Amino acid sequence: MLSFILFYCAVFVNGKICKDPKLAKADDFFTSGLNVGGNVFPKFGFTLKILNLINNMPGLNTLGISIARADLEPQGVVPLHMHPRAAELITVLLEGTLYAGFLVADGANFFKSVVRFIYNVGHKKATFLAFYNSQNPGTMAIPGAILASEPPNIDDVLAKSFLLNKTQIAKLRTKFS
The missing domain is CATH 2.60.120.10 (Jelly Rolls)
Incomplete structure (x- = not known):
């Protein structure tokens, strides 16, 4: 026992x-x-x-x-x-x-x-x-996971995925860093 x-x-x-x-x-x-x-x-x-x-x-x-x-x-x-x-x-x-x-x-x-x-x-x-x-439960914030991940997602992949250019992706990244 x-x-x-x-x-x-x-x-x-x-x-x-x-x-x-x-x-x-x-x-x-x-x-x-x-x-x-x-x-x-x-x-x-x-x-x-x-x-x-x-x-x-x-x-x-x-x-x-x-x-x-x-x-x-x-x-x-x-x-x-x-x-x-x-x-x-x-x-x-x-x-x-x-x-x-x-x-x-x-x-x-x-x-x-x-x-x-x-x-x-x-x-x-x-x-x-x-x-x-x-x-x-855990939480994954999608915008942060996409734009502020470590290591960072490849800009070219993000630009093509969201139909944006790399300048627009860089601007979005600044909002989540």
């Missing part, structure tokens, strides 16, 4: 050690902070606060849950992005009008690799919660 307990306490799930249930505390199942905005992304007009339940609520490790709060100014946008390890559900709190768009590259495999954006089409700030079915 002792070897089982030692093994159980040393199991890593999503990079975190699973907590022995006998050592769980009430604080392992409580968090706060969704009542306030988070990090500011002024270029796009939104703030984002991610409540990563692995770190904020360790009692929920392995349950595959994450939550984020975003405050989106009028005409603000959460730019084209994807979550490689999760589906996303958004819920507008109180007021606001959002347009959530999805670009599906493979209709037969709809739930994987969906590129999405969220745009505030209203005249008031919109606050919403995003729920993910992964405790580590």
Whole structure:
């Protein structure tokens, strides 16, 4: 029995050690902070606060849950992005009008690799919660991945792909560096 307990306490799930249930505390199942905005992304007009339940609520490790709060100014946008390890559900709190768009590259495999954006089409700030079915959904911002990657994508490939010239590609790169 002792070897089982030692093994159980040393199991890593999503990079975190699973907590022995006998050592769980009430604080392992409580968090706060969704009542306030988070990090500011002024270029796009939104703030984002991610409540990563692995770190904020360790009692929920392995349950595959994450939550984020975003405050989106009028005409603000959460730019084209994807979550490689999760589906996303958004819920507008109180007021606001959002347009959530999805670009599906493979209709037969709809739930994987969906590129999405969220745009505030209203005249008031919109606050919403995003729920993910992964405790580590990951995020890939598409414009940054294309224009600010390391090593950089080849200018000629980008120019030909977007039907632009290399000067236009260089100008776009400056916005994401």
